[in-house]
Amino acid sequence: MLLLIESSLVLIAVVVALLRPRWGERWFTPVERRFAQLARRRTLSVVVVGASALGIRAALLPVLPIPEPAVHDEFSYLLAADTYAHGRLANPTHPMWVHFETFHVNQEPTYVSMYYPAQGIFLALGQRVFGHPFWGVWLSAGLMCGAICWMLQGWVAPVWALLGGFLSVMRLGVFSYWMNSYWGGAVAALGGALVLGALPRIKRHQRLWHVVLMGIGFAVLANSRPYEGIFFSIPVITTLALWIRRPSTPPFRTIATRVIAPLLGMFVLTLGLMGYYFWRTTGNPVETPYLVNAKTYFSVPFFPWQRSTNFPVYRHAVMQKFYTGWVASEYALCRTHPIISVLLRGWLSWFFFLGPLLTLPLICGCFAVPYGTRFRDFSRNTRFLLIACGCAFLASLLPIGFDPHYLAPITAALYALLLLAISNVRRWNPRGQPSGVAVVRSLLVAGILVFAVRAAVPSTYAQTTPATWYSPFIFETYREQIQRNLLATVDRHLILVRYSPEHIVNDEWVYNQADIDGSKVVWARDMGAENNLEVIRYFKDRKVWLLEPDVVPPKLAPYPHDSSHAPVERLASADEVR
Helix, strand or coil: CHHHHHHHHHHHHHHHHHHCCCCCHHHHHHHHHHHHHHHCCHHHHHHHHHHHHHHHHHHCCCCCCCCCCCCHHHHHHHHHHHHHHCCCCCEECCCCHHHHCCCCEECCCEEEECCCCHHHHHHHHHHHHHCCCHHHHHHHHHHHHHHHHHHHHCCCCHHHHHHHHHHHHHHCCCCCCCCCCCCCCHHHHHHHHHHHHHHHHHHHHCCHHHHHHHHHHHHHHHCCCHHHHHHHHHHHHHHHHHHHHCCCCCCHHHHHHHHHHHHHHHHHHHHHHHHHHHHHHHCCCCCCHHHHHHHHHCCCCCCCCCCCCCCCCCCCHHHHHHHHHHHHHHHHHHHHCHHHHHHHHHHHHHHHHCHHHHHHHHHHHHHHCCCCCCHHHCCHHHHHHHHHHHHHHHHHHCCCCCCHHHHHHHHHHHHHHHHHHHHHHHCCCHHHCCHHHHHHHHHHHHHHHHHHHHHHCCHHHCCCCCCCCCCCCCCCCHHHHHHHHHHCCCCCEEEEECCCCCCCCCCCCCCCCCCCCCCCEEEEECCCHHHHHHHHHHCCCCEEEEEECCCCCCEEEECCCCCCCCCCCCCCCHHHHC
16 A cells, blocks of 8 residues: 555656656755755764654554564574573573474574564663663664765765655665565664765765774674675675775885774684684584584575585474475475575565665666766766666575565665665756756655655555565564563463464464573473473473464463373474475
């Protein structure tokens, strides 16, 4: 519904701009003058953009409350957050770990999330300082928007940088799943913005704090989206290397002491800390938790041209169904229909980052540029940004999986290209009429209207699949209701989760906190009466419940200890899997 409203408003904006190019000029002119005055105060602009994202999302809490986790990945990141919030990098393997085995979580050699730590660190900060992991997401989204504005100040005029910062607030910083889930996106976008924002400043001034910010950006990328971060970093490092070789560059000794040495130092420090983290979580400083999880559970390789050589042993039917079903189907699609896979990823990326509203400036920009649209006709900055985006998008096309946050490192680069297009559109004066100015003004009004409509529309009417800038939010789940109800009691509880054969594998219920024994509510899998007995005996001081999530509504009842013939999920045979 909102997509239709957005498309309609864009069409109306274009028609009004072309037919009445001077409409509203006496209202827009003073507003633009004040906007330009703010933009000239660069530091204040960055603060205002970041604070706007934080303030607007906080103000909307009465109608858009703190979201609940629902996706596999979210629970894994929350485990990382809980682990770090308790002052640990990893948790010891639980003696009953087979009963708690779940998605994207390693049980051996340590009990940890499989993901890199950057997102978990922000969630842990929210949990530890503000009392809930969501505030870590909230903080990361605000920092991302501020960093995008700061990055843009190094690439475009201040007024366009400020506009780009506010566009990031509208598109990503309030309603997107980067702000309203625990899945990530904002942290990697923050890292990419720091790297790209520091690049032109280092070339101009060679100040230490710009080098430090670039190093921090690289470290954030390495610990959030390392694969895409490598591809993203190639054009950045290449550009720095070419700049060092130019005759106009300061003497090499100056560059070595002010740029190269600090960057190398931060690079070594980052690698050392990552190696220590890997050693604590996997026992090997060069083996990541992600690789351990893949070796343990993945039945297909990361890339479609590779052959399956891993044949894991699954102890639970739901996990076997996920890894040999849903994940395997992604692998099969990439192998058999690569063109469809590429088009689908392009569609998902466009839908999330641009949509109808932000696509129009790019289209109009092709007609408004004073030069050709061939690659060599673009400015050096534009060519670099296109190459950086192209490298990251190429990286996203290679693995079998994809989601919009995989492209998070190039978010700031996409906004820079967008602002370059908008600035060209504004200078467009066909037949001596200020049509370009009118188009930009009309589009901004349309964006504000769509943003206001989304704020007023209940979330149940704003569900969008695939994810776009107003992604669907999960504000309350049956799992969280049950968890809250049991936490309100004086007893300690053990819940055995029994799925039906028709269970949807993406609807997972078995996740636990870092300290399982210390948790008031423990979630375990139903493994049949005989196997359940060992975990029941281990938690002998707890009330034991049987949960059937696939009953409508989900059924929670005292566990029938005499149910020797209780049904249990059946693992498929090897022949059935094939």
